[in-house]
Amino acid sequence: MDISNHHSGKKSQRDKIIAVAADSVAERAGIRAGDRLLAINGKPVRDMIDYQFGAVDARARLTLVRDGENGKSIRLEVRLKNREGEPLGLEFAEPTFDGIRVCNNDCPFCFVYRTPKGFRPGLYIKDDDYRYSFMYGGFVTLTNLKEEDWQRIFEQRLTPLYVSVHSTELAMRRRLLGNSTAPDILEQIRRLGEGGIQVHTQVVIVPTVNDGAHLEKTIADLAKLYPTVQTIAVVPVGLAGGDGYEGDRRRSFRAHGRGFENTASLPMRTYRPDEAEKVIALAHAYQKRFKKEKGVALLYLSDEFYLLCGQEVPGRAHYEDFEQIENGVGLVRRFLEDWKKTEKKLPAALSQPLNATLVTARLITPTFQAIIERLNRVEGLRLNLLTVQNPELGATITVAGLLSGRDVREALLEFARSGHEVGELVFLPQVMLDKKGFGARFLDDLTPSDIAQATGREVVTASYMSEVWESIRAHVSKVVPI
Incomplete structure (x- = not known):
């Protein structure tokens, strides 16, 4: 869920209805775009969750405010x-009408602190809102929950939630969060379980800090809470700006100012290939045990670990329901499964020749190379692979989802200047953008149209190679032979 448009504004703007679906219940009732929803059946509506709960009532009474004259x-x-079950047909300016619950932690690897100026406003919001966790799968630390939040979670049965754990050792977790009063996460998860709430957890690990024996304890502690804990995802730390970034010094000053020197002194760096191999070996042993004891792997590693050391990602069955795919767990396997099906459909030749360029990031480049080689065996097709570096966020950021529009634009222009034929089409990974379709933007608010205008090429976004191939077929079919 992108929250770029949810960073400011008065409450009167957050609860504003921005669209009413044609011939919907709301339109038939005379509700208009621009109206503000205050309550349903007399109960204040704080967010989309309240709205959806209230909308279940087939005879709901809505209290609205409409701007009048003068x-x-x-x-x-x-x-x-x-x-019954018919949607009301309302679209709101923002999903939470009372703002976003912000984070009260000071994590040393916080992306917000490390992001330079010039990016989408939403990237500078330290959000830690359990409602976004329920609605969109965003990870929260649970450090800012009030008692009324707990009661609401149980009353409205907001399950599952996605929880950032990092460590189950209280002192270690407080150090990683930069929060000396962070509550015991195990007690919090137990309480959620007692209330019928399940959780998907993530553990961001930092080399020599919370991996090794610390990671083993965290895995063991969380596994004891299955099935409340549905999944445990282990993710390598990502450091915008690179290792030793100036942001570390700013963080150090903040931490010292809060009297939390332990956080300021944490060594921050990314994983090396040999260290990634050790994490994979450790995880494999636990996965094997959990599969035998619980019938599920329970523990999953981010794809980045496998890509970093050149190991093959696990097979499809390993990921079961791909519960943490939005967290980079199983994305590569799903991509490869799609490619396997697509490859079977490839013809020997195209009806018309086509030259195109596929843009990607450094981490996934080796995975793409064999695929590009196979596609280029289709007669008439010439597909270039362009790996884009990340000068703005730093060399340690190697994933496509964190490339800016500026990075992509400059890489394509330089590719052309160096004598390469970009071709008629440019394919961009959909993950680079905040959403699909019209209005989609990169991290720096550039759009695919901006890239197309700068390069003079048609730009196509795709998540899978099946989409790339369908775009190639569609483009070729439109070409009229001379």
């Missing part, structure tokens, strides 16, 4: 008449 507001009461 700046005066009109209060409206609207009684709905809808068939």
Whole structure:
């Protein structure tokens, strides 16, 4: 979930209805875009969760405010008449009408602190809102929950939640979070389980800090809480700006200012290939044991570990329901499964020749190389692979999802200047953008249209090679032979 547009504004803007679906329940009731929703059946609506709960009532009574003449507001009461299960058809300016719950931690690897200026405003929001966790799968630390939050989670049964653990050792977790009052995460997860709430967890590990024996304890502690804990994802730390980034010094000053020198002194660096191999070996032993004891692997590693040391990612069955795919767990396997099916459909030749360029990032380049070689055996097709570096966020950031539009634009222009034929089409990974379709933007607010205008090429976004291939077929079919 992108929160770029949810960083400012008065409450009167957050709860504003920005669209009403044609012939919907809401339109038939006379609700208009620009109206603000205050309550359903007399209960204040704080966010989309309250809205969805209230909308279940087929005879719901909505309290709205509409801007009138001379700046005066009109209060409206609207009684709905809808068939059971029929959506109301309202779209709101923001998913939370009372703002976003911000993070009260000071993690040494915090992406917000390390991101330089010039990117999408949403990247500078330290969000830690359990509602976004429930609605969109964002990870939260649970360090800012109030008692009324707990009661709401249980009453509305907001399950599952996605929880950043990092360590189950209280002192270590507090050090990693830069929060000397962070509560015991095991006690919090137990309480969630007692209330019928399940969690998916992530453990971001830092070399020599919370891996090794610390990681083993964290895995063992979380495994004891299965099935409340549905999955444990282990993710390598990512450091925007690179190892030894200036942001570390700023963080150090902040931590010292808060009297938390332990966090300031944490050594921050990324994983080496040999260290990634050790993490894989450790995880494999636990996965084998959990599969035998619980019937599930329970523990999953981010794809980055396998890519970093050149090991093959596990097979499809290993990932079961791909519960943490948005966290980079199983993305490569799903991509390869899609390619396997696509490859079987490839013809011997294209009806018309086509030259194109596929853009990617450094980490996934080796995976793409064999695929590009196979595609280029299709007569008439010439597909270039362009690996884009990340000068803005640093050399240690090697994933496509963190490339800016500026990075991509400059790489393509330099590719052309150096004598390479970019071709008619440029393929970009969909993960570079905040959403699909119209209005999609890169981290720096550039759009695919900006790239197309700068390069003079048609730009296509795709998540899988099947989409790339379908775009190639569609483009060739439009070409009229001379």
